Ligand code: SF4
Ligand code: SF4
């Protein structure tokens with residue numbers, strides 16, 4: 001806390017600090033004087049939610065996009081009080097979970113959830129996860145319609161039991177964990193500098209955290225290898241010299257969480273919501289046909305083959321293996 005974050009001495013994120021100073025320097029700072037520091041107070045947690053009885057379970061509730069309305073939230077709280085121990089845990093993928101539920105009550109709870117349009121998340125496709133999507137000021141694409149569309153497609157295809165994780169983020173930041181999913185989507189915008197309007201003032205240079213902009217011969221140049229397509233530079237130029245060349249979703253496949261965490265690979269860029277939906281459908285069919293997760297399919301047949309299978313239906317897709325977005 002002394003060192004990183006907006007209130008730390010550096011004001012930087014941990015990863016940026018390590019990139020700048022090296023991990024050894026950061027480690028030395030964080031571990032020096034440990035013996036001389038007063039003992040830290042440990043906060044004890046008295047909530048006993050660990051369930052070791054076989055007749056109890058954790059009830060998982062599907063909440064697409066991590067959203068429940070106030071009526072649904074009241075119902076979840078009511079169920080937690082009557083059937084559990086009054087606690088609800090919200091997991092990374094946005095679904096509420098109620099621990100310590102007696103298994104014999106599941107059918108009754110399912111009926112009650114149904115009265116407010118909720119259903120149990122019982123294996124198969126994990127909660128469709130997104131960040132704030134269109135509500136966030138950084139957002140480039142509104143992810144909620146895309147995920148709702150994918151959810152409808154899953155129901156149409158009768159694929160609720162498929163083991164697959166799907167996520168979306170409004171921009172290339174990682175809040176939506178698009179890079180840690182079998183198939184993930186994130187919004188992106190490609191900047192373009194109009195040389196005749198740029199006066200080389202350099203205001204756009206420090207805005208770019210990727211250091212992708214430099215001034216050469218009095219004109220801003222964007223390094224496409226480094227650009228993360230976050231769109232931050234577009235709003236700072238006083239001469240409107242940076243404009244939007246393309247906007248859309250990047251599609252990443254083969255990521256997953258867990259003990260062997262793996263980042264997804266970008267297979268398409270700047271695709272429309274409609275095309276993203278088509279790629280998602282192809283991905284669902286591929287996973288069902290091969291009976292394996294996307295990372296395993298990539299390991300078996302190669303990323304190029306997977307890319308071809310998921311994107312070959314459209315000539316208009318900007319396909320790339322450049323993974324610099326993550
Ligand atoms: S991923 Fe981007 S759009 Fe989504 S919440 Fe994070 S910063 Fe906002
Ligand atoms: S802020 Fe605009 S005018 Fe200034 S260097 Fe960047 S692109 Fe050029």
Ligand code: SF4
Nearest residue numbers: 208227228230231233
């Ligand atoms: S879009 Fe983002 S990463 Fe790309 S040049 Fe602009 S600020 Fe940098």
